[in-house]
Amino acid sequence: MSAPDDVGYHARRHARWHVGEIVFWVLALASAFLFPSRYLVMTDIVRLGLFAMSIDLILGYAGIVSLGHAAFFGVGAYSAGLMALHGVVTEPLLALVLAGCAAMLLGFVTSFLVIRGVDLTRLMVTLGIAMLLEALAESFSGITGGTDGLQGIEMQPILGIFAFDMFGRTGFFYSLIVLFVLFLLARRIVHSPFGLSLRAIKNNPLRAAAIGIPVNRRLIAIYTVAAFYAGIAGALFTQTTALASLDVFAFERSADLLLVLIIGGTGYLYGGLIGAVVFRMLQEVFSTITPQYWQFWIGVVLVAIVMIGRARLHRWVLFLPNLLIAQVAGRKAAVAIPEGEGQ
Amino acid sequence: MFVADRKLAWSLLGAAAIGALALMPARAEETFKIGLIVPMTGGQASTGKQIDNAIKLYMKQHGDTVAGKKIEVILKDDGALPDKTKTAAQELIVNEKVNVIAGFGVTPAALAAAPLATQGKIPEVVMAAGTSIITEKSPYIVRTSFTLPQSSTIIGDWAVKNGIKKVATLTSDYAPGNDALAAFKEHFTAGGGEIVEEVKVPLANPDFAPFLQRMKDAKPDAVFVFVPAGQGGNFMKQYAERGLDKAGIKVIGPGDVMDDDLLNGMGDAALGAVTAHIYSAAHPSQANKDFVAAYKKEFNQRPGFMAVGGYDGINLIYEALKKTGGNADGDKLIEAMKGMKWESPRGPISIDPDTRDIVQNVYVRKVEKVDGELYNVEFETFKDVKDPGKTKK
Numbered sequence: 001m002s003a004p005d006d007v008g009y010h011a012r013r014h015a016r017w018h019v020g021e022i023v024f025w026v027l028a029l030a031s032a033f034l035f036p037s038r039y040l041v042m043t044d045i046v047r048l049g050l051f052a053m054s055i056d057l058i059l060g061y062a063g064i065v066s067l068g069h070a071a072f073f074g075v076g077a078y079s080a081g082l083m084a085l086h087g088v089v090t091e092p093l094l095a096l097v098l099a100g101c102a103a104m105l106l107g108f109v110t111s112f113l114v115i116r117g118v119d120l121t122r123l124m125v126t127l128g129i130a131m132l133l134e135a136l137a138e139s140f141s142g143i144t145g146g147t148d149g150l151q152g153i154e155m156q157p158i159l160g161i162f163a164f165d166m167f168g169r170t171g172f173f174y175s176l177i178v179l180f181v182l183f184l185l186a187r188r189i190v191h192s193p194f195g196l197s198l199r200a201i202k203n204n205p206l207r208a209a210a211i212g213i214p215v216n217r218r219l220i221a222i223y224t225v226a227a228f229y230a231g232i233a234g235a236l237f238t239q240t241t242a243l244a245s246l247d248v249f250a251f252e253r254s255a256d257l258l259l260v261l262i263i264g265g266t267g268y269l270y271g272g273l274i275g276a277v278v279f280r281m282l283q284e285v286f287s288t289i290t291p292q293y294w295q296f297w298i299g300v301v302l303v304a305i306v307m308i309g310r311a312r313l314h315r316w317v318l319f320l321p322n323l324l325i326a327q328v329a330g331r332k333a334a335v336a337i338p339e340g341e342g343q
Numbered sequence: 344m345f346v347a348d349r350k351l352a353w354s355l356l357g358a359a360a361i362g363a364l365a366l367m368p369a370r371a372e373e374t375f376k377i378g379l380i381v382p383m384t385g386g387q388a389s390t391g392k393q394i395d396n397a398i399k400l401y402m403k404q405h406g407d408t409v410a411g412k413k414i415e416v417i418l419k420d421d422g423a424l425p426d427k428t429k430t431a432a433q434e435l436i437v438n439e440k441v442n443v444i445a446g447f448g449v450t451p452a453a454l455a456a457a458p459l460a461t462q463g464k465i466p467e468v469v470m471a472a473g474t475s476i477i478t479e480k481s482p483y484i485v486r487t488s489f490t491l492p493q494s495s496t497i498i499g500d501w502a503v504k505n506g507i508k509k510v511a512t513l514t515s516d517y518a519p520g521n522d523a524l525a526a527f528k529e530h531f532t533a534g535g536g537e538i539v540e541e542v543k544v545p546l547a548n549p550d551f552a553p554f555l556q557r558m559k560d561a562k563p564d565a566v567f568v569f570v571p572a573g574q575g576g577n578f579m580k581q582y583a584e585r586g587l588d589k590a591g592i593k594v595i596g597p598g599d600v601m602d603d604d605l606l607n608g609m610g611d612a613a614l615g616a617v618t619a620h621i622y623s624a625a626h627p628s629q630a631n632k633d634f635v636a637a638y639k640k641e642f643n644q645r646p647g648f649m650a651v652g653g654y655d656g657i658n659l660i661y662e663a664l665k666k667t668g669g670n671a672d673g674d675k676l677i678e679a680m681k682g683m684k685w686e687s688p689r690g691p692i693s694i695d696p697d698t699r700d701i702v703q704n705v706y707v708r709k710v711e712k713v714d715g716e717l718y719n720v721e722f723e724t725f726k727d728v729k730d731p732g733k734t735k736k
Contacts, residue, residue, distance in 0.1 A: 166433070294384075
């Protein structure tokens with residue numbers, strides 16, 4: 001260790017683009033051409049990935065747990081739906097940003113409640129906020145359409161050029177581009193001094209405060225940003241499916257997110273994206289095999305992942321590739337064991 | 344700390360492998376494929392299970408080859424969530440190349456699939472959802488279940504004629520519930536009846552108790568109830584707990600609340616409830632006796648009206664395919680389905696050639712004990728009822 005072992009050095013090294021990341025995005029783009037008949041499912045994965053990335057921002061970087069992230073998803077979804085339905089803002093991209101801002105506003109307001117408590121309190125507060133919004137959406141059925149949801153949403157072409165088609169091609173590319181742009185932004189945020197200060201807060205809030213980090217203000221800021229992300233995910237949902245019904249606020253939606261992060265891991269942004277891919281694929285595979293009992297098998301897999309531990313699973317899965325690399329490249333391929341993610 | 348990229352690469356490999364497996368399109372075969380999309384999980388699961396059972400039973404009885412084509416049913420669970428329905432329908436049409444999509448447990452699900460049916464020129468056979476407007480959303484939609492106005496108008500007329508003057512209503516707050524309420528109200532008040540209390544309950548996990556108390560205080564002659572299939576048992580339990588049966592307040596309504604698969608568990612509080620509906624397991628025809636016996640033997644439970652919707656739906660698809668001589672073209676199938684008539688377990692039914700909606704008898708029934716079990720015993724029949732939601736226009 002002759003290199004100067006200071007924080008700045010590590011931070012810069014970490015912030016560099018790695019080969020794996022480039023491969024990831026190339027694969028994501030390639031999937032569009034590899035599976036041209038599966039746009040709707042892939043769009044669903046992209047949405048879920050974005051949504052999971054949003055919670056990763058607060059959970060993985062700032063240590064805020066939430067069971068009510070669907071609140072922001074729902075606000076984004078209904079904002080986008082209402083804007084399209086009543087012709088307020090018909091251009092989808094602008095509507096998307098506005099819907100995200102609506103969710104962001106809610107995030108900012110509720111963040112004051114959330115930062116007050118610690119983990120258990122936060123779970124309850126966030127859960128409560130989501131339930132509150134769901135009940136509101138149900139009782140103001142004149143605006144939201146109640147249980148029937150918003151009916152008759154028709155989306156205008158994006159930027160007036162790209163119309164949404166039946167097979168979800170436009171929707172998929174649109175979602176993927178939005179995801180990528182927001183990912184770049186998130187990447188910038190978490191590698192900035194601001195992001196590093198969040199990590200400090202996550203590790204030890206007291207100490208972070210002692211070295212002069214304004215803990216509460218940082219938490220409010222990241223919570224608000226995460227709400228924006230979730231709102232965008234919700235708006236994408238409405239825009240690509242032309243649907244918005246009460247289930248956008250459903251508890252299952254928030255709970256699914258945590259499952260996604262359990263699969264993918266937290267604190268490196270890709271956890272949510274990879275988790276979303278694996279989670280949806282598991283659902284696809286199991287619900288094709290057994291449409292009645294697929295939830296059981298998902299449960300089994302999740303229990304297995306938690307019991308065995310992701311690290312060990314990785315080692316098993318990577319045993320063969322590692323062996324190959326060792327043979328071919330003639331060097332010992334170290335398997336990456338994730339650290340500090342044992343949730 | 345700084346090994347995230349490697350881990351990332353490996354995770355990617357794993358994810359890609361699973362992805363490739365799952366996304367591999369199934370190969371197309373020389374078969375006639377039916378994509379069945381119903382809720383098999385969640386709150387509406389009983390609907391999906393009944394339909395699935397009925398279709399399995401029908402195919403067991405009638406074989407799986409029609410006009411030289413092998414029938415294959417692909418079951419998909421949508422959990423009654425419209426976005427899942429839409430994804431499933433799209434996948435079935437594009438990848439599995441299904442010839443017909445069928446099922447649809449709830450109205451939003453049926454509506455979500457409508458544009459896909461239109462664009463794909465694929466018949467959509469609605470076997471459960473009961474809102475009037477559904478068949479107007481695509482020229483490819485055919486319904487074999489029922490519409491809420493069909494039964495609600497009839498019970499409205501019946502109530503007026505049978506000395507019921509004041510009615511409190513309790514309906515689930517979603518499209519079918521609002522359809523039922525509007526249809527009932529129109530016919531009941533036109534006949535001189537009075538609605539003394541109007542309550543809408545949330546669809547998801549309703550607690551009826553506070554509403555029932557209000558109903559009891561309003562002292563109506565009867566309470567008009569619509570809750571979707573599956574919630575009737577819970578309603579009747581709370582109805583009895585609050586003592587509405589002892590206060591002499593009758594239950595009337597479309598027959599969903601007295602669904603056959605739950606009826607026997609409701610207890611004596613249900614006795615005397617009068618509902619108008621399209622199917623009763625006690626319907627006194629040979630076709631129905633055979634159907635009930637076969638269904639009971641196979642699945643060890645009584646079929647409800649959802650099962651009949653599925654049974655008739657698959658029959659419609661079989662017969663249409665026979666009529667086209669095995670031609671699976673969507674337009675030809677729809678043409679063949681229009682005007683088709685047959686004897687269902689529920690009685691004689693037909694498909695209205697103009698609206699593609701079902702025309703059927705509506706029966707007024709009363710809950711009675713037959714051989715120690717509760718049944719809806721039919722005592723009045725209204726023949727060939729079209730959907731009043733459309734004939735009005």
